[in-house]
Amino acid sequence: DTAVSQTPKYLVTQMGNDKSIKCEQNLGHDTMYWYKQDSKKFLKIMFSYNNKELIINETVPNRFSPKSPDKAHLNLHINSLELGDSAVYFCASSPNDRVDGYTFGSGTRLTVV
Amino acid sequence: GNSVTQMEGPVTLSEEAFLTINCTYTATGYPSLFWYVQYPGEGLQLLLKATKADDKGSNKGFEATYRKETTSFHLEKGSVQVSDSAVYFCALLSGAGSYQLTFGKGTKLSVIP
DSSP: OOSEEEEOSEEEEOTTOOEEEEEEEOSOOSEEEEEEEOTTOOEEEEEEEETTEEEEEOSOOTTEEEEEEETTEEEEEEOSOOGGGOEEEEEEEEOTTOTTOOEEOOOEEEEEO | OOEEEEOOSOEEEETTOOEEEOEEEEOSSOOEEEEEEEOTTSOEEEEEEEOSTTOEEEETTEEEEOBTTTTBOOEEESSOOGGGOEEEEEEEEOSTTOOOOEEOOOEEEEEEO
16 A cells, blocks of 8 residues: 555646646544655755644745645646746655655656657 | 765675775764665665664674764674675764754665575
């Protein structure tokens, strides 16, 4: 069983389109995250939700909107895609004590053309 | 704020060589420290962790010791294998109530036969 699963794994789309990435975790964790990894492998947090409540919202264009229908799901919707949005997006989850760090999904490689 | 600095790569070693990847941190309070590994085309996996000063984390032949006096958490392995080729990330989680795992920029390791 995959602990944190993201779909799709690859996403190629044109500038200006709207797209969504889905994330689900079956670990019973209370907190979920979205990270962006750029072409130099640098990881930057975008959002974090705890029990469906937004708790971290870093400086991210408002074209990016997270949605958490329940604590097992955190989806990322991106409007009006730009070339600079091309990156790998990782979903992660953790229990509240975070003693073991985070569990990451396998990533979604987004390419905007 | 919190930050993690790790040695820049890429690092290229011959099989069975000794590996050290340096990591130092700046944090408020008493952080937990982690090493994550990202194999090509995959997500991040927790490699090892340490939650208090002088703790040693170890896994798969890798080790790192939490040194509060030097604010360091250097990763070591006595004899690397080709299968260890990956990107290694040092990370910290600081204090109670902190929901954000802060990563270093990653160090790419290539092991050649």
